Structure formats: C-alpha cells, structure tokens
Amino acid sequence: MTAAAHGPQSAEEFKGVAVVVAGLGVSGVPAATVLHGLGARVTVVNGTAGDKQRAEAAELEALGVTVRLGDGDTLPEGTELVVTTPGWKPVSPLFLAAEEAGVPVWGDVELAWRLRKPGAAPWLAVTGTNGKTTTTRILAAILAAAGLRTAAVGNIGVSLLDVVLGEQEYDVLAVELSSYQLHWAPSIRPHSAAVLNLAPDHLDWHGSMAAYAADKGRIYHGNTVACVYNAADPETERLVREADVEEGCRAIAFTLDAPRPSQFGVVDGLLVDRAFVEDRANNAQELAETGDVTPPAPHNIANALAAAALARAFGVAPAAVREGLRAFTPDAHRIAEVATVGGVTYVDDSKATNTHAAEASLASYPSIVWLAGGLAKGAEFDELAARAAGRLRAAVLFGADRALIREALARHAPQVPVTELDRTDTGAMSAAVAMAQDLAQPGDTVLLAPACASMDMFTNYNQRGDMFADAVRALADASAGPAPGAGAAEG
Template sequence: MGSGQVTDWQGKNVTVAGLGVSGIPAAKVLHGLGAKVTVVNDGDDARARAQAAELEALGIAVRLGDGATLPEGTELVVTAPGWKPDKPLFTAAREAGVDIWGDVELAWRLRGPDAAPWLAVTGTNGKTTTVQMLAEILKAAGLRTAAVGNIGVSLLDAVLGEEQYDVLAVELSSYQLHWAPSLRAHSAAVLNLAPDHLDWHGSMEAYAADKGRIYEGNRVACVYNVADKATEDLVREADVEEGCRAIGFTLGAPAPSQLGVVDGILVDRAFVENRQKSAQELAEVSDVDPPAPHNIANALAAAALARAFGVPPKAVRDGLRAFTPDAHRIAHVADVAGVAYVDDSKATNTHAAEASLAAYESIVWIAGGLAKGAVFEELVAKSAGHLRAAVLMGADRGLIREALARHAPEVPVVDLDRTDTGAMLAAVQEAQRLARPGDTVLLAPACASMDMFANYNQRGDAFAEAVRELGAGA
C-alpha cells in the first residue's frame, strides 16, 4: 500500500482487528469509503454481540470468537492498539505480505492535503495532562485545536470531521506508535521512559523503540527530558528532517536550547533570538496546577511544543492558567483531623507512583492491584524516606510487601487480604489509624485496577467515598 495517501478504497478487503473504542469507528469509516470490511474479535459476549449487530446492520461482516484467523483475501489489517504484536492474526498477515496499521496510522493516511499538523506527545506518564495543557496553550494563542488520540476527540473524527483545525495536540501510546510506521509529526515530545507494558512489548528495548518512533520525520523540534537520558538517546537515534532541533526541558536552570525553571519562573532558552545570552519568561510555577515537580515538567514539555509551533509567551501563561487537571491525578479529596487525603488512582505504574510519592514529606501509602509485570524495588528504595506506613491491597500486593521488607523494613505495613468492594474503606480506615497530623494519606497504587475495579476512575471514586465516610464520622 506504500506510504502515500490511499485514495481508492472501493472494494478493498480490509480486516479490522478488535471491536473496541478504535475498532468500531475504523470499521465504519472504511465501510463508508467503500472498502469491504470484516471485523474479527476474540470475545463473543453479550456486549460484543450487540456491537456486532450494529455493524452488521450497516453491511459490515463480523466474526466473533475468532480473532486468530486472517480472513481470505485480506489486503490490509487495521488493528486496535491493544492487540499484541505476536498474535497469530498478525503473523499470518506478515507471512502474506499484508500491511498492519493501527487507528493512528489509518487517521494519518486519511488526512486531506491541507490537514492540520500534529504536535505529538508520548511517555510512560503525564501524556494526557501534557496534551491537555498544550491544547489550552494553543487555544490561548487563538488557534483552532483539539486534544486527540488517547483522549478527547477521536483521531479519525478530527481528521475526517467537519471541524477545521489549525493544529492538533495528539496523545500517543506506545501501542499506537508501534502500529503507525508512516506518522510524521511537526514536533513531538517523549516525556519520560520507565518500564511499563513490558508484557505487551516483550522487552524494555522494544518498548523504548516504539516510543522513539514519535520523533521519526519531525520537522521543527524533538522535545526530550533532560533528567531522563533515555529520551535524549531516542532523539539521537531518530531520522528527522533537516533543521529539526533537539529541545530539552528541565526543572533546573535551562542551558541554551532548553526550557527550565529559574527563581520560580518557567523560562525558554530555545525559541528566542539569542539563546546563548537571553531567556524568555513564560509563566510562573504558581500558574501550574498542581505545582508538583512532575507536573511542572509536563507544563515545560507542553510549552516547548507550543513554542515550536510559534506560540507567543503570553499564550503559554494564559493556557497554563486555564488548565484544570483531570480527576484522580493528585486530587486533594479532604483534610480529616489534620491529615490530607490525596487521590492519585491514575498512578497505575511505578514511575507515576514515584512522582506522586516524591511530592509529599510524610505519607501513609495505599498501594497494590495488578502489577502488569512491574517490579517495585527501585520505587520503594527511592521513596522509603517519605513513608510513615503502607496499606496494601489487590492481587499483586505481595510484590510490594516484599520490596518494603527489603528496602524499608522499619515502615509498618498492613496487608489487606481482600478484593471485595469494601476493601477500599478498610484500607482508608487502616491508613487513618496509622496517620499523624501533618501526614498525607496517598492512594498511588503503582498498579492497574482491574483486579478489583472497572478502571482507575472507579478506584479513585471508591477512595474519595471512603474518605467522605471518615469525615462524616470525624
């Protein structure tokens, strides 16, 4: 299918892998373009059957309970991002010489000739926040934009819809990048790299390589994290357009070609006339909500991408002031008896939890859930000095308990051997018992939630509800 625009979809046999949030829109779009679409799906439950009925009514073929077999005559596979690269369907496609695209690749190929450029963001943590900050900054500059990708507007809708955009702020996961070989962003950022989704990618090297794809073909700026050398290494390895620059962001004073922090001010020494001798003030640290260190880093990355697109300094400040963080991201729930209760249920991996634990002095830590192949030694070793106590719950809590025993043996640990719906209330009650005035009870699980909850939102809601019960009884 080459790398150019595919203009004639009429009668093309396309197999869409997965009925999820990206598979269904992809199937509908391709069908609308005249392709002969077959959707294959591993599951065959009531929900899948209802979704299949909706697609079949449009004339789209659906095979439930058989996601392994490549349908006869397939000329292209479009996959949901979560499907692992080693699935038999993909092996069969590769052997048959059939291209495999993700939803991002499909959206990229379907863009019109005057399509809005993409400012792209990936990283283990902070992607959504950074993209939302970036969208606010671009809006403050008077640009028509949207936060798209993993969040907000679907990429296909943004590319094919009626709305005309000047620029798109695009969040991309490592899964999506794996299946997007021809994507070429205006500018892109890798915020950080830490072990995550290794069960999917197979190795840290493969995970990093997929993240690094975001820099391929960048035109103006490859934004990296000065504190995370692995992100700078990815810039070095990337094949970019002539004149594209490496731009660092740092929580310290910036060197030339970097954005950083000086005396509580976010400053730019990259997109200024004389970067050897001068710096441009962009915003104050207090303009960032919340002003936790990792969130200031997110703001600097967003500012770097916006400045690469030519946004004036005032728009950076106004955009950051307009930004409000999503629920369950270091959200202060309440103070009860002199103890702060903070919900960071979104900290679903060790890297996010480490950033969260670094933001407070004395913590009763509520953690545990599904580890997704993660190890907790480094997290506990780095965070031990901040811990008053820990309350553990969930399927893989034993891994955290063992790390605490090795690296923080003096920290009291409560091991809650339960996964029922009342477990969170019990965890919060135990945390209250262990906490002292001035402490923070922090839900930063360092694990996924699906062993006990539908998602991290539900887990955070359960925490907030339990805290409210404490407050009512206080």
C-alpha cells in the first residue's frame, strides 16, 4: 500500500478536518499538537498503554486532543486523514482500513513538507542503509562553513515539523530521511538528494528488498538539480534512472576511485569534483584532502564525497567543503578510537548494527580482533565473513545470535580463532574486551563492529558502545600501573 497524495494542501485547510495520529512518542506528540493548533479535530491512537504513554496522553488531552490507548487497529468513523509515526508497518490494520475507506495516510515528514511557509528553505536530502546521519551532519557542517543558515534535521532527531513551523529562518536544510519516513511521504520534492547505499534491512517492515529499495528511491522524485548516487552500488544508480525528476536534473556519482566526468572521487589523496566545474571532460576541482575527513576510513570518505556533491549542487564554494570537513566531529560510536594499549588500538563502532555497516568498518583496518554479535534481525553472515577473512586475527562473539556468525566464520574463515562469551550480565563487555586483549598483538585493532542489534544485552547501541569504551579505559588505566611516586612510603 502506498500513501495517497490528496488531503489538505495548506495550513488553512486543516481547520475542522478529522485527523487520526497513529502513535505517540517523539513524532506523534508534536504532530498531534501541531494539527490541533491548526484547528483539526485530532484523535491519537496507540496500541500500548504504559506509564509513558499515559503521561503523553494526559499532556495531549489537556489541550483538547482525544487519545485512545490500547487500540491502534480501529479507524475512527469519519476520519479524513491519518498521520503516522515512522514505526507503524504499512500492513497495520489501521492503514488497511484507511486504504479501503479512501483515507490518505501521511508521515510526519509529508505533513512538514505541506506545512512549509512560502519561500521556505529547500531540502538537500540523504538516505541509505548506512551512513545517513554522518553524511547529513557533514553536509550541514559544509553548508554552515559556506555561511548559510542551516540545520541537520529529520530522522537525525530534530523534528522537521518544529523546523518548518518555527521562527528561525533557514537558507537550506540538510535532511536525513529513513525508508519508513519516505514510504509515507508521497509529495516531497528535494532540491537534490543522495542514496548512499542499499543493503537488506528492515525487510520485516517493507515486506521485500524491492519494496525497501522503492521507498528509498522516493527521495529522488522531483529533484531539481542533482540526484547523487554511489558508483560502487548499481542499485542506487538504478533508482536514479527510474526517478521522475525535473528537467535538467543531473545524475552525479561519487566514487573512491578517480572520478569520471559528472563524478566526485579521490585522486592522489585528494577529494575532487569533476561534476560542477567548467569543462568537466578535462578539468577537476580539488576540494579537500582525505586527511580532512574524520575518521578517514574508506566508507566515511564516501560519506564526505556524497555530502560534498550535495553542497556543490547547491552552489557551495570548494573552500567551504574543506572547512566544513575539518570542522566536523563524528557522533559517538561511529569508528571512534577509544585508546591504544600495549600497541593495540581499540575502536568503538557499536553503530554498525547490520552486516553492511560492519563490512565497511572491517574494511578500514588490516589486522583485527573482531567483537561481534547480538540480534541478527534475520541477517546472514556468509558474505561478510568471506570478505573479512583476510583481515581477521581472531573473533570474540557474544549475544543471542552469535552462533550464526560463528558458523559463517567456520565456513569462510576456518583459520580464524573464535572465542564465544556465554553471558549477558553487565560485566559481559568487560569480559569480551579482556578476551580480545589476550588474542591481539601489537599493531592489531580490536574492533567492536557487532553487525547486529543490541537489545538482547543492552538498552541500545549507545549503551553497548559506552560499556566497551569503559572497559577499554579500565584496561588502559590498569596497564599504566601506579602513578609515579605512588609506591611504598619513604623510610
């Protein structure tokens, strides 16, 4: 099912419209509040009814919003529009009932697009299986370095509704969009957009890889200047070819190799633009050095090239690209070097929650003791194990689905010693780090790149990474020994 595109077309048209908001939380509460403020007759439905939901319901009911907890399946009679939060699956009974009744279903991103003010800032949009947040934040740093009023918004944690309805004025927005958000956003038309990569993910939500890719591809529809794609990922190029774009919109690739005309790439350690230059058949514009990218891992250089392509599509000068890259500080748990102990470097990439992200992480180091495991979410590990085999010194596996990784390593990297951790208590990560220390040799990297979700053992990937970093710092402190002069008292 795809969301219908009809419904209110401006803020004024929402007055008196019966709108159902599907879900509470960080997306649902703001959406309900905004719609109520526009004069809509708002009902919020939510399948669960815990303490958090009751508190949010009370907040909305105080405004005059109707909230139904414990019933997220029934479409209230007379509903004219459904606005959904991102997590609800397209096959949810509520949406099937809406489709049967001819009621459009939008996400909060679609709502924000329609509520933009006249002359609102254009969107430079980013999606992909991995790297979305980093690329969006790099893009915002480059735009800011160019002196533009901007913000990194969308799936990155800053509500688009708050941004488009706020008093702050912007010149351009760097917008991260998930496949969930794109599914429910039929009308958005970014200035330019990028799909960084495509790999199987969230297939339980989308139903198939084809449906997942199609939703990602929505980001290109209506682009006016540039559709940015990954030259190493043919699926992203296919999405560009199939997109319905404005006349004159260009296909711009990024690559870690030397770029061809209309591409961004790398030449002798330099990031170069061979797309937005005069005589691109013969010329290229230097933008930055690979050392200006933090961290300078291959997949992150690709992220930087994609961000640079979007910025250059908006007319940003080359010097601002370099300045923005140098100013950018990565979020936690993304290829973050924690410490070097005994000649071994410990790196936290807890954000590598799927095989595609873990593969990029493993490709960044030559000799690795790999910490991996957790909830596989239906993933298979054979391809990952085969590609990483030549880089692995050893592996330490933990979590509910560690056997899947162990079996893949046995098939494709039988020479790699594997140690398993059969415990899930709060000290498990410290034990895993200790095991890795015993297996590592000077010059190695102990890499936490789990290739799995974290919720079997941890609250989220942030807690998993924090506990890894804490264990490594404790290891470093122990290796340092007592402070000078801290021995026996003088006699």
